[in-house]
Amino acid sequence: MATPAASAIDLSKALVLAPAPLDSWLVVLPVAWCLLAGAVLLMLRKKVAAQPFLAVAALLVLVVLDALLLWTVATGGPVTMVMGRWLPPFGIAFTVDLTGALFALTSSLIALAGGLYAAGDIGASGRRYGFYPFLLLLMAGVSGTFLTGDIFNLYVWFEVLLIASFGLLVLGSEPRQIDGAVKYAFLNLVATTLFLIAVGYLYGLFGTLNMADIAVKAAERRAELPLMVLATLFVLAFGMKAAAFPVNFWLPASYHTPRIVVAALFAGLLTKVGVYSLVRVMVMLFPVEGEALSFVVAAVATATMIYGALAAIGQSDIRRLLGYLVISGIGVMLAGVAVGGPGGVGGALFYALHSMVVMTALYMAAGVAGRLAGTFDLNAAGGLYGKAAYFSALSLVLFLAVAGMPPFSGFWPKVMVAKAAIDIGAWWLAAAVLGSGFLTTIAVGRVWTLAYWRPSARSTVIDAAPGASALVPLSLLAAVSVLVGLFPDLLLTQIQAAAALLSEPSAYVNSVFPEAGR
Amino acid sequence: MEALFSILIGVFFAAAVYLMLSKFLVRILLGVAIFGNAVNLLLFTAGRLVPEVPPIIAAGLDRQLAVTANPLPQALILTAIVISFSFFAFLLVLSYRAFQDLKTDNVNEMRVAEPAAEAAPPTGY
Numbered sequence A: 001m002a003t004p005a006a007s008a009i010d011l012s013k014a015l016v017l018a019p020a021p022l023d024s025w026l027v028v029l030p031v032a033w034c035l036l037a038g039a040v041l042l043m044l045r046k047k048v049a050a051q052p053f054l055a056v057a058a059l060l061v062l063v064v065l066d067a068l069l070l071w072t073v074a075t076g077g078p079v080t081m082v083m084g085r086w087l088p089p090f091g092i093a094f095t096v097d098l099t100g101a102l103f104a105l106t107s108s109l110i111a112l113a114g115g116l117y118a119a120g121d122i123g124a125s126g127r128r129y130g131f132y133p134f135l136l137l138l139m140a141g142v143s144g145t146f147l148t149g150d151i152f153n154l155y156v157w158f159e160v161l162l163i164a165s166f167g168l169l170v171l172g173s174e175p176r177q178i179d180g181a182v183k184y185a186f187l188n189l190v191a192t193t194l195f196l197i198a199v200g201y202l203y204g205l206f207g208t209l210n211m212a213d214i215a216v217k218a219a220e221r222r223a224e225l226p227l228m229v230l231a232t233l234f235v236l237a238f239g240m241k242a243a244a245f246p247v248n249f250w251l252p253a254s255y256h257t258p259r260i261v262v263a264a265l266f267a268g269l270l271t272k273v274g275v276y277s278l279v280r281v282m283v284m285l286f287p288v289e290g291e292a293l294s295f296v297v298a299a300v301a302t303a304t305m306i307y308g309a310l311a312a313i314g315q316s317d318i319r320r321l322l323g324y325l326v327i328s329g330i331g332v333m334l335a336g337v338a339v340g341g342p343g344g345v346g347g348a349l350f351y352a353l354h355s356m357v358v359m360t361a362l363y364m365a366a367g368v369a370g371r372l373a374g375t376f377d378l379n380a381a382g383g384l385y386g387k388a389a390y391f392s393a394l395s396l397v398l399f400l401a402v403a404g405m406p407p408f409s410g411f412w413p414k415v416m417v418a419k420a421a422i423d424i425g426a427w428w429l430a431a432a433v434l435g436s437g438f439l440t441t442i443a444v445g446r447v448w449t450l451a452y453w454r455p456s457a458r459s460t461v462i463d464a465a466p467g468a469s470a471l472v473p474l475s476l477l478a479a480v481s482v483l484v485g486l487f488p489d490l491l492l493t494q495i496q497a498a499a500a501l502l503s504e505p506s507a508y509v510n511s512v513f514p515e516a517g518r
Numbered sequence B: 001m002e003a004l005f006s007i008l009i010g011v012f013f014a015a016a017v018y019l020m021l022s023k024f025l026v027r028i029l030l031g032v033a034i035f036g037n038a039v040n041l042l043l044f045t046a047g048r049l050v051p052e053v054p055p056i057i058a059a060g061l062d063r064q065l066a067v068t069a070n071p072l073p074q075a076l077i078l079t080a081i082v083i084s085f086s087f088f089a090f091l092l093v094l095s096y097r098a099f100q101d102l103k104t105d106n107v108n109e110m111r112v113a114e115p116a117a118e119a120a121p122p123t124g125y
Helices: A022-043 A051-076 A098-121 A124-129 A131-147 A151-169 A175-206 A211-220 A226-243 A250-254 A260-285 A288-291 A293-313 A318-339 A341-373 A387-401 A411-423 A425-452 A469-488 A491-503 A506-512 B002-020 B025-046 B072-100
Strands: A079-082 A093-096
Touching: A022 A051, A022 A079, A022 A093, A022 A131, A051 A079, A051 A131, A079 A506, A093 A098, A093 A131, A093 A506, A098 A131, A098 A341, A098 A469, A098 A491, A124 A131, A131 A151, A131 A260, A131 A506, A151 A175, A151 A260, A151 A288, A151 B072, A175 A226, A175 A250, A175 A411, A175 B025, A175 B072, A211 A260, A211 A318, A226 A250, A226 A288, A226 A293, A250 A318, A250 A491, A250 B072, A260 A288, A260 A318, A260 A341, A260 A491, A293 A318, A293 A425, A318 A341, A318 A411, A318 A425, A341 A387, A341 A411, A341 A425, A341 A469, A341 A491, A341 A506, A387 A469, A411 A425, A411 A469, B002 B025, B002 B072, B025 B072
Parallel strands: none
Antiparallel strands: A079 A093
């Protein structure tokens, strides 16, 4: 072994010597593009008139990049790129499978809608303060989370999106925003630190941080390692990020305080990042431990669903009501994860994608409703249907979608989760899914009757029609929801493939270790 | 050595959790700072504590002959320190702003976003 200076070094054992092919670059481009565009926008933040155009153009490019990535992954299987040419598990790897690509594409669509909506919602001072650079930085963090194949890198992207979300949350610096931000910031920091603790233990046990490597080694060394502790820590940390019931209180404390477009982006992106990571860990890395924890997760899911829906009924502020609906939706996703199998995991992924689109659109609709009615209070709002019929129709579509009514996008994932739950005999979980859907219908039905259908009681009617900057993204997102609801086949096949790939990650592992043939 | 460190980390975590359970923002902040350091120590220990041989390959050799310290946990800690420090700075400013705007550092009295006496939702059409 010790033949100093004389041994020829075989670099191909440690380094990728061939130049990376083009489709590999696509793996890191969404993140790199967001960072670059964010930096440019930061330099141009004094040019408040140009900011929205530049940002929307940058987000359009991001959508195209993510769509190309999804196409590459859907046709050719998972793609890996390593940083600095170091071969995994030494180099940090970005590995994209179908799940990551689907989430990345949906998140970029939401960011595009948010960028459009912000053109009318964020004024000159907000732009000077840096709304758009923060948005791009948030997207860098979110894309990084979905695309990375390294668990410590996942933690870093969590922090990137968290610090960007702080900036967005306090945009405006009103006392109520500061109040919400204090709770949001402290509790989220604790959650990510819990995640870091779990990563530390994981490195101590495995000596590697590459997810594919972990998945392989966990299967080989399951008997000798305390993986249950590790999985439980991960579930707690990601459950907190996802706002699952006993650790959800940062969400209702903060989501109604920022600018409405910020709340819309948060509702679409942040909690779903937690769900995505939970799925990654419970289904792909530690499937056996995930299975053992499934009863706990199912109980948490039930509590989250019912608590969220009941609390939503008890709100008088539309924005706070929507915050609880976000939580209730998280419960459905967790139920799918707990049930497991292609139906359960697929249902959870499908519901997450649906919830990203619909919750973002609902917050945007609430913003328009609040502006038209002059208040977010259900006691005072009214007469929206008489004032803006097209907008009201869009809102009704979104209300029915979030309640899980056919033919909108919320219907199919709920069917999948409920059916998967009944198939394994967890009738109570299926009942909770359906019951929470019923309670959600009541909650959004109340918003519809009180704020839209009821004649306006206010004497001072604010008579501004909703602008194009609000209606275009709303129509876009509602159209996505309707199309997915009417033609679920295309998305469904991809989601089933994604779920199958998660529970049997050999393609993922082969993409990271092509020569090893493991 | 690892056992000793584990106890030390436990003490750190206990102090951090105790402080973070306080109602007052400054104590929570101190708790967060200790929490971050506890995690850094944990990462350090999880990488195993080995003799203080630097992981540097001497001139003329192409591999390290002695057992060296694992540099990766230290890289992780460095990242974690940077992140937790910047977060702490942000939280410090945020807490000060909260104290200025909300006139309190008691989290129980921070009810601007979630007013205690909020109007009940309408009970009829």
